[in-house]
Each structure stands twice: as C-alpha cells, then as structure tokens.
Amino acid sequence: MPRRLDPREVREDFPIFSDPKWRDLIYLDNAATTQKPRHVIEAIADYYSRRNANVHRGVYELSVEATELYERARRKVAEFIKARSWREIVFTRGTTESINLVAYSWALRNLKRGDKVVLTEMEHHSNIVPWQTVCGLTGASLSYIPVNEEGYLDLSELDKCLKGAKLFAFTYASNVLGTINPVGELVKAAREHGAVTVIDAAQYVPHAPVDVAGIGCDFLAFSGHKMCGPMGIGVLYGRSELLEEMEPFQGGGEMIREVRLDGSSWNEVPWKFEAGTPNVEGAVGLAAAIDYLSEFGMDQIRSHELRLTERALELMAGVPKIGLVGPENPKDRCGLISFTLADVHPHDLAEFLDAKFRIAVRAGHHCAMPLHTKLGLTATTRASFYVYNHEGEVEVLARALREALTYFMVS
Numbered sequence: 001m002p003r004r005l006d007p008r009e010v011r012e013d014f015p016i017f018s019d020p021k022w023r024d025l026i027y028l029d030n031a032a033t034t035q036k037p038r039h040v041i042e043a044i045a046d047y048y049s050r051r052n053a054n055v056h057r058g059v060y061e062l063s064v065e066a067t068e069l070y071e072r073a074r075r076k077v078a079e080f081i082k083a084r085s086w087r088e089i090v091f092t093r094g095t096t097e098s099i100n101l102v103a104y105s106w107a108l109r110n111l112k113r114g115d116k117v118v119l120t121e122m123e124h125h126s127n128i129v130p131w132q133t134v135c136g137l138t139g140a141s142l143s144y145i146p147v148n149e150e151g152y153l154d155l156s157e158l159d160k161c162l163k164g165a166k167l168f169a170f171t172y173a174s175n176v177l178g179t180i181n182p183v184g185e186l187v188k189a190a191r192e193h194g195a196v197t198v199i200d201a202a203q204y205v206p207h208a209p210v211d212v213a214g215i216g217c218d219f220l221a222f223s224g225h226k227m228c229g230p231m232g233i234g235v236l237y238g239r240s241e242l243l244e245e246m247e248p249f250q251g252g253g254e255m256i257r258e259v260r261l262d263g264s265s266w267n268e269v270p271w272k273f274e275a276g277t278p279n280v281e282g283a284v285g286l287a288a289a290i291d292y293l294s295e296f297g298m299d300q301i302r303s304h305e306l307r308l309t310e311r312a313l314e315l316m317a318g319v320p321k322i323g324l325v326g327p328e329n330p331k332d333r334c335g336l337i338s339f340t341l342a343d344v345h346p347h348d349l350a351e352f353l354d355a356k357f358r359i360a361v362r363a364g365h366h367c368a369m370p371l372h373t374k375l376g377l378t379a380t381t382r383a384s385f386y387v388y389n390h391e392g393e394v395e396v397l398a399r400a401l402r403e404a405l406t407y408f409m410v411s
C-alpha cells in the first residue's frame, strides 16, 4: 500500500521546514529546485560517514561497497523510468549536461550541412543553446514547432515540420506554460520521419510516472535536484543501440578500456560516458529520493499536484488584472503556474510576496527567453508545487496577489 500523501505530514519529513527561520515558509519554487527530505540527507551523510571510497577501481571491501551503492542507484533509476536495461542510464550533472552529451556525442558527429534539427518554441535554454552550437558547427539548420495562443504546441503542420529532420528535441512539460506535451505522438511522428528524439523531462519525471520504453524515445534527460535529490546529479536515458554507436562525450579516467601512447579504446556503455570520478554522493542521494517518492507512488503525486493546480487556477483567475499563462485545462498542465499581475514587475512582486507573506516564487524569464518573446512578455512570476504544498498555501498566494494590487497602487 502506498503511503497516503498528506502534504502537512509530508512537510515534517523536510528538515528545512522545521528550522525556526523557515518554519512558516511557503515554498513555491519547486520547478527551480525542490527541498530535500531527511531520508535523502541521511543517505548522503551515511555515505560519507560509513561508505566513502572511490568507485570501480578499488579491490578493497570499502570501494566495492561504494561501487555497489553507485551501481544500485543506476538500477533504481532504470526501474523508475522503465528503461529496458540499467546500461541505458548514464549519470550526468543534470538535464543540461545530459542534453549537451547528446549534442556533442551524437549530433556533432551525425549532422552535416543541409540537415535539419527541429525544436519547439517552448524550450528551456538548455534545450536550445546546445543545438544552436552544434548547428553552427555542422551547418545543419534549426527550426521550431510554434506554440499557439492557448499554450499548446501547434501540431497542425507537424509532418511538414519534421520532413527531412535528423533530430527532434522537445520538452515533456514546459517550465513556463506548464503544458504537458503529447510525447508519444511526437515520438511516433519523429520516427516516421527517421528523426532521433531527445526529450527534456526535467519538469515531468519528478511529478508523474514515466515509461521510456513505452514512449519509444531515443534520449530523455532529467535532474535529481528537482525531485528531492541533490544538486549535481542528473540522468541521460539513451536507447542502447544509439549509446553503443556513440563516441564518448569527455575523455579521462573510467571511460577507457585501454590507453596507449598512440591511441585509446573505450569502456563499455554506460561508463564510456562517465569520465573521471563520478558523483557517487549524488547517485546515492538520487536513489534515496526515488525511494522516498516511491513511498507515495508517482500516480498519487501527480493527482496531488493536479488538485493543487486546479485550486490555484480557480483562485488566481479571480484576482483582478492577473494574466495567467498556459493551458486553461489543469489536466494538460504540470504543477506550475506562470502569470503577470497588471504592470507590476515580476521581480517587485516576488520580493513583495517574500517580504510580506513568506512566499518563495521565481520571477524572470525562467531560462526561456524565446518563449517569453513569443508571449510578448519580458518576464513572468511562477509558482510551482510539490509534495509538501497544500491548499492553504495556495489560498495565501491568491490573497497575497490581491493585496499586491493595493500595495503597488494598481487602480
């Protein structure tokens, strides 16, 4: 039986919320990073207190144990996202590094002048900039699937857009609009055109069940720190056949089989892509985070966030002069809401919410400048939810937004 998700009880699992300084904090910046439960903090402390050694190379018991922990974490990740094999899981520093790995190890070597890379207008910079760089180096061209006024991808010309594409990279869920994209449909269309698919799942894997084998994508990236895990650890899922064919991303220790003065050969997948001493602490923490989330089950986490999003959209829609960004239907969204309030600058609003209500939200372009330009905005304020947020907090947010109108003398 999964543990019942009662957000007020869940809050007790997170030491930061019992710190006298942060006891009354309403933390709504989970799309940027989540807080860490005791379970994860203790797993990391335990690793350093009782199991720390460098992995893979040691023959002594402590190193063997550390290696086991690291590799067990890989198996746990594989199971969590339903990969066919643990060999399809590469540990990276985060989503950004995972996408760069594909850009440099796959795209740089497989694209040439005249080839086409397709992205969408709702991408985070980490799913735009690496492709711009690689297209610049190879002479391939870049095009974008447009976003419509309702905040969805305009798929009316998907086939036309994908014609001749070598690679299609898109987000599972937008970190600004909240839109959850129809990834199965996108992958299917890309496959019909022979394009390799890369999914940025930074805003989805932490919040709902994911089945990479079912989706049929070639690559999928996410970050540990957005799902209760530590910073500096992330995952690249890659379909075995592609990982086998690819050249390494970086060179150094661990990723080699043999080094001679006149050349080198590579280790097996996935270690071929993990040059140097890996982030063992990060992998251990991520495994603990997966255990923690699995106590509730990802279906229950999704339902909880959906309820919060429904309530938040309902309450926020009633605030005068608010501009809600993204799909109206909460079911099509992940648990985040970006908005504008009259002509109050999002930075001023975020400071007000923090100073007067202890509400932590993010303000700015959220690393999605092209999308903001498309929306005709320079910045938005974003509230994003997780397992420890409850309806009472959403109600305070709505009340605070009404008070902001008075404070900023919006007439």
Ligand code: PLP
Pocket: 031, 032, 093, 094, 095, 096, 097, 124, 126, 127, 171, 173, 174, 175, 200, 202, 203, 223
């Ligand atoms: N992609 C999306 C959709 C994101 O929201 C983020 C982070 O905010 C990233 C990529 C980058 O993640 P990281 O900074 O952990 O590499």
